[in-house]
Amino acid sequence: MSFARSALLWVSENRQLRQTLPRYKFIRRAVSRFMPGEELVDAMFAAQQLQAGNINTIVTRLGENVSTAAETQEVTEHYLNALPQIQQKNLDAYISVKPTQLGLDFNEKLCLQNLTAIVERAQALKNWIWIDMEQSGYVDRTLALYKNIRRQYPHVGLCVQAYLYRTPKDLEALLPYSPAIRLVKGAYMEPPNVAYPKKADVNASFLALAKMLLANIKKNDVTLGVATHDKILIKQIQQAAAEMGLAKTAYEFQLLYGIQSDEQLRLAKEGYRMRTLISYGSFWFPWYVRRLAERPANVWFVVKNMFQ
Numbered sequence: 001m002s003f004a005r006s007a008l009l010w011v012s013e014n015r016q017l018r019q020t021l022p023r024y025k026f027i028r029r030a031v032s033r034f035m036p037g038e039e040l041v042d043a044m045f046a047a048q049q050l051q052a053g054n055i056n057t058i059v060t061r062l063g064e065n066v067s068t069a070a071e072t073q074e075v076t077e078h079y080l081n082a083l084p085q086i087q088q089k090n091l092d093a094y095i096s097v098k099p100t101q102l103g104l105d106f107n108e109k110l111c112l113q114n115l116t117a118i119v120e121r122a123q124a125l126k127n128w129i130w131i132d133m134e135q136s137g138y139v140d141r142t143l144a145l146y147k148n149i150r151r152q153y154p155h156v157g158l159c160v161q162a163y164l165y166r167t168p169k170d171l172e173a174l175l176p177y178s179p180a181i182r183l184v185k186g187a188y189m190e191p192p193n194v195a196y197p198k199k200a201d202v203n204a205s206f207l208a209l210a211k212m213l214l215a216n217i218k219k220n221d222v223t224l225g226v227a228t229h230d231k232i233l234i235k236q237i238q239q240a241a242a243e244m245g246l247a248k249t250a251y252e253f254q255l256l257y258g259i260q261s262d263e264q265l266r267l268a269k270e271g272y273r274m275r276t277l278i279s280y281g282s283f284w285f286p287w288y289v290r291r292l293a294e295r296p297a298n299v300w301f302v303v304k305n306m307f308q
């Protein structure tokens, strides 16, 4: 892992910097590149525009590591109200949630209860809920949460991270659940005994896992979201899927708002299912710094904004 990436990931997890840095105007200006606004209406407006170009969406309200039951209640209510608004606007927009937004840090039962309420409302409205994967210390609890909910509700998906050594085994154990899986490289700072430190190994793991999931789309009724901006991997996965005889619509690409927008349009135009994840909310700092860490050259964009 490069020094710049490690330093940025350290900043993203530093409590004091999480509180002070977002107050600077130039940082607030720079974040708008990755986020259409802080409110749900901003995300829905962007979703409407993307939908006109055949790109569906996932919306997520930024926030993580909340520490009181009242805060989790507020987040849950927010999503329960967001679901009918999405339906009223005829948007094909799923919702993605972070388990630590719903109480995973301090009360697993409460987290399950909150998530169940959201998934139940989504299911009633024929929508889907996706569960993000956070730092490696949360993986066991998040897998348990997913399995628990998936037993009752089909419209729920889970993110898994290719950089973790454990992920092939975790996926094997998930296959009997006919899971919906979003495959990502992984965004957090992890020690080398837990995750591949080298990018080449992460990429190789991503490709192997994607192939395994593609092969299980028919066999185990797997739903697959390939979530990467890596054009080489995207090509390799398209090729592998075609060789397996899978249609372009048998799986989906999921990319982030504001990143590789041309590639997103191209995928949609070529007949692939394309879904853009749009973030909104006021607690954007750690999430934003993780985006900088993915491409430390983005820091220049922040610096440029400092002088505007």
Ligand code: FDA
Residues within 6 Å of the ligand: 131, 132, 133, 134, 159, 161, 182, 184, 185, 186, 187, 188, 227, 228, 229, 230, 231, 254, 255, 256, 259, 260, 277, 290, 291, 292, 294, 295, 298
């Ligand atoms: P990589 O980082 O190798 O990037 C490939 C290319 O894409 C770069 O060379 C650059 O051109 C471009 N690019 C990538 N990131 C960029 C950026 N921030 N700014 C500008 N250009 C950029 N992670 C996680 O741990 N848990 C989760 O729940 C999720 N959820 C999630 C959902 C979706 C829809 C996506 C797309 C990603 C996530 N992630 C995630 C983040 C993921 O783990 C990973 O950190 C990022 O997707 C960046 O990795 P890439 O696969 O894009 O490859």
